[in-house]
Amino acid sequence: MNRPIGRLPRLAALLMGAGLAASLVTTTPGDDTTAQAPGPAPAPAAYAVTPAVSPFVQSGPRNIITRVQDTYISNLNGADHSGEQLLHVGTPDNGTTKYRSFLKFDVSKLRGADIKSASLRLYNSYTGSCDGWWMYADAVSAAWSQSTITWANQPAPSAGYQTSANFGLGQAACPDQPVDSDPDTSNAVKRLDVTAMVKAWTNGTLANNGLRLSAGESGSVAYKELCSMNPVATDPACRLAYYAPTLEVEFNPGAPVIAAADEYAVNYGGYPATSPAVEFYDSTKPSLWPTTGPYQRWVPDAYHSFKDPSGDLLRAPFAGGTEHKLRPAGAYETTGLGGKQVLVVGDGQSGLVAVVPYPALSGARFTINVGTNDLTNLHGVELLPDGTVAVALAKTGQVKLYTKAQGAVGNAPSAYATAADTAALVDAHSLLYDPETGSLWAVGATQLVRYPYTLGSGKLGTPEAFTLPLNANGYSSPYGHDLEPVYGNPDRMWVAANAGIVQFSKSGATPCYKPSRWPTSGTSADGKPNRWCTDYADEPLVNKGGMVKSVGNDPVSGRVITTCAGDPAACHAPATGADAWTTPAITFVDSTVNGTPSRHEEYWRETDAQYYRVRWMVPSYN
Structure with missing residues (x-):
């Protein structure tokens, strides 16, 4: 070089x-000054330059936002689910079994940054209804541990930061289609806008205790399975790191x-x-x-x-x-x-x-x-x-x-x-x-x-x-x-x-x-x-x-x-x-x-x- x-x-x-x-x-010919008469120089002042791209970071092991922990809880047992490849929200049996999931990301290195937008990226591996039903993300008010959290000791949500999205994929009639060579084009990649809670975490107005994912808990149509932070090579969908829950933040525009x-x-x-x-x-x-x-x-x-x-x-x-x-x-x-x-x-x-x-x-x-x-x-x-x-x-x-x-x-x-x-x-x-x-x-x-x-x-x-x-x-x-x-x-x-x-x-x-x-x-x-x-x-x-x-x-x-x-x-x-x-x-x-x-x-x-x-x-x- x-x-x-x-x-x-x-x-x-x-x-x-x-x-x-x-x-x-x-x-x-460019070395011969008589080869061609130079054309008029463009006017720089009239030229519209494409703006440069603002920083956009995704949580991951190489990045300044990191994934800390995730798990799900059930009303029927207090087992540790933190090592499993799926997260669950809603109910698969019309209210008998209820699931909620919890996630946390470290955003401390973004403290003071001008946050333009933030999204939680998820991969929908299975759904209760192809019609699509709402799910919700809430900031939570107290600390928790993925290995000890249960339905009984789960933290309450923090008021004012709830966000939602309506989608459903993963059944035979609406199959998810992972694309290994270009994962973001997979139809099961979904996003929830979490800008408000990430701004609050990074400007210090809200303690970062992570967030809770939930869905309707009376009808199975709202039930969803999502890839967790634990990819498994043999899983038909949740095998790529890109499909793990990921926080995406555009900052300092x-x-x-x-x-x-x-x-x-x-x-x-x-x-x-x-x-x-x-x-x-x-x-x-x-x-x-x-x-x-x-x-x-x-x-x-x-x-x-x-x-x-x-x-x-x-x-x-x-x-x-x-x-x-x-x-x-x-x-x-x-x-x-x-x-x-x-x-x-x-x-x-x-x-x-x-x-x-x-x-x-x-x-x-x-x-x-x-x-x-x-x-x-x-x-x-x-x-x-x-x-x-x-x-x-x-x-x-x-x-x-x-x-x-x-x-x-x-x-x-x-x-x-x-x-x-x-x-x-x-x-x-x-x-x-x-x-x-x-x-x-x-x-x-x-x-x-x-x-x-x-x-x-x-x-x-x-x-x-x-x-x-x-x-x-x-x-x-x-x-x-x-x-x-x-x-x-x-x-x-x-x-x-x-x-x-x-x-x-x-x-x-x-x-x-x-x-x-x-x-x-x-x-x-x-x-x-x-x-x-x-x-x-x-x-x-x-x-x-x-x-x-x-x-x-x-x-x-x-x-x-x-x-x-x-x-x-x-x-x-x-x-x-x-x-x-x-x-x-x-x-x-x-x-x-x-x-x-x-x-x-x-x-x-x-x-x-x-x-x-x-x-x-x-x-x-x-």
Whole structure:
């Protein structure tokens, strides 16, 4: 991942800087300033940016909300039911046997957060009537223990917090239909709005003693069986962790999510104990990260309903993800929580490429393996609106496309053994789809390339290439690492490299170069002062040094986050024993520290985190 700033032979470097070296692609009209007249630059002020996504956390063993306990009680016995796979509410025999269930979640790490919404997610395994009947959730007024609670000693409900829902599934006439590959689309997944009680728990106005589930106790039509917090592998429905009772909370609205791929296998506790992960952070107060940690994590494991029956999808241990992006679901749109947005992930070490429902983060809608790090060195992934997934392979110097059909879940490796299309690009590192020009952009060692793309074709068009400005020393390659949209200006893209950070103008309509550390006036004087832009806000702070791995701006606040490793002028040194291309710090450029623009580093675990790329979770392409 870390590419040294090597010295090229002097003549070759000069030729490359002049745009005369051998092309890395078939054509390079972008390097010829007479090839086409630049079009008018779009007006940023008139451009409506898709808002970034607010934090959304689900209770679970990796998350800041945890499941504490659950059980059910009966009027006919005082047995301990806390280890069973089902919860019961209502009566199955018209009032002779009555059931109520109790659950508790730890929401202490959300204390003080601005709660927008909260839901209790349940899986309805059996019902007394397909017509659907009401069930109720109440906050309770006293503490209880799942192993000792009985009908006789059950706590009373707290007045004013009751919520309800009407549903019924699980009989032959209305069967539940679990979907292992995409659990949130299962018809038996139901939700109750518990916003009021969660707000009260987190702001301190109500003691968190958990909640009670109940239903009508005189007629069996209201009876329900629900999956508990104890999945059983042999159960036809209640075998997935996603079907366990789960508290879902959206909080701090307007504070976009930051996601980072962390190679460090921290001991999370729970299942499994250790694993690198894609980690999600609330951007409101990064200084609190050491206390809260990531609010949620994703790993391709059984807990997240990720199945790899043949062992092909993960050909080596998952390393946290080399690239991850939030995208509109497009061709993968479904009903359910993950219907509108998906997370596309690529992991260089294992070779895994997957499209995962977001924010459900359970199951997958596309899976392939492009080869492990020693074969391909996967660095970039991008999801196109037609469901095609593009990958950038640094070791083989290729951009490849795989269609939605090739990545259909359950396909054997032969389905994606040959890509739908392949283009050569030396040291291909990052990809960005651009709906404004109908193009896929890619960056490599010395070139930024635009490939026209017709949706549904699975084929790249004739490329247009732009030579990256030489490193500040005037003769070595810049080694492009990252492409991201400049949110708020659809004419611009961020380009990060070993040389530094610059913005690229797609139209080239307006002069945008100002003296900079990189590109220098010498390397920008190649006819491209309208392309390589250094006139953006706080450029000296953003473009402070080289060896940059990622960069991006928040469309809500304008804050910039970046990661770099290897340049002491700008980068935090990797953790002891960590890969040289990683850093334990996420660097911010904003005015939140002292009211004036500043560059500051934020950490979760300064001594051992191992980040490569960090992203704002924004679903729009530009």
